[in-house]
Amino acid sequence: MEQILYKEDDSDIDVLLLTLVTAYENQIERPIRRQITREGHVYIQKALKENPHHFRQLYRMYPDVFADLCYLIRMKTDLRNTRHMYVEEMLATFLMTVGQSSKYCHTIDTFKRSKFTASTNFHKILRALNTLAPSLMAKPTHTVPPKISTSTRFYPYFKSLDVGRNLSSRRTETDFGKGKFRLHLGLDGNLQLLVLNSNSLSDSDVYFHYYESRTKEPNPGTRLVFNRSGYMYVLLSSKQQLNAYSQQGSSRVFYRLLPPCRSTFRRCFN
Numbered sequence: 001m002e003q004i005l006y007k008e009d010d011s012d013i014d015v016l017l018l019t020l021v022t023a024y025e026n027q028i029e030r031p032i033r034r035q036i037t038r039e040g041h042v043y044i045q046k047a048l049k050e051n052p053h054h055f056r057q058l059y060r061m062y063p064d065v066f067a068d069l070c071y072l073i074r075m076k077t078d079l080r081n082t083r084h085m086y087v088e089e090m091l092a093t094f095l096m097t098v099g100q101s102s103k104y105c106h107t108i109d110t111f112k113r114s115k116f117t118a119s120t121n122f123h124k125i126l127r128a129l130n131t132l133a134p135s136l137m138a139k140p141t142h143t144v145p146p147k148i149s150t151s152t153r154f155y156p157y158f159k160s161l162d163v164g165r166n167l168s169s170r171r172t173e174t175d176f177g178k179g180k181f182r183l184h185l186g187l188d189g190n191l192q193l194l195v196l197n198s199n200s201l202s203d204s205d206v207y208f209h210y211y212e213s214r215t216k217e218p219n220p221g222t223r224l225v226f227n228r229s230g231y232m233y234v235l236l237s238s239k240q241q242l243n244a245y246s247q248q249g250s251s252r253v254f255y256r257l258l259p260p261c262r263s264t265f266r267r268c269f270n
Contacts, residue, residue, distance in 0.1 A: 076132055191213035
């Protein structure tokens with residue numbers, strides 16, 4: 001009985017071996033799509049030593065900045081060189097894809113890598129930069145840089161308020177939440193200055209009306225504009241400018257934009 005069982009086991013093993021040999025002989029050999037190469041590393045090292053202006057146009061940063069960024073990635077993230085890949089090549093792949101809006105086909109031809117490798121390197125650098133972002137981003141300041149305040153290029157974004165939009169003061173010096181004052185240019189064209197009647201600010205506080213321009217139909221306001229001197233006016237639909245001060249008598253009442261967070265809009269008399 002035992003001899004019969006041994007013979008059956010041997011037969012099963014023979015059948016299994018025969019099946020494996022047949023499958024191995026019938027398989028189709030598929031060569032590696034791209035051979036492992038160091039051409040990408042050689043290319044980026046050569047590019048770093050050549051024309052820095054051409055490098056800047058291609059990768060959107062100068063070679064010295066590129067080298068510093070690679071150093072930061074190695075020091076402050078867990079991204080390291082692999083056996084056949086350096087951080088410089090990974091970063092160059094990312095910058096070429098983002099800076100030139102190029103598809104992976106151009107990156108593949110440049111660094112002689114597969115599409116999978118290019119995609120993997122892209123996401124590795126993306127995760128590394130996401131880790132570095134909080135420490136590299138410039139902290140907000142209390143003043144507007146002269147390059148922005150004196151340039152008409154940024155005028156529509158920083159020096160006007162369109163219909164239906166709000167402009168609020170900061171809650172504190174570092175908290176940019178809802179502050180004590182708010183300007184609102186309503187859909188009807190009426191400008192309103194809203195104030196919180198409370199010293200302790202919270203999200204549940206309700207604003208009350210302190211001032212309104214009364215610029216409704218038939219000549220509603222279309223935009224609140226801040227000029228370079230710090231004063232503001234309402235631009236009416238008739239292209240007229242309504243200054244936010246009264247011309248009755250010798251006194252004028254106007255509103256001026258001031259930096260303190262708790263008194264962004266202060267009413268002045270002179």
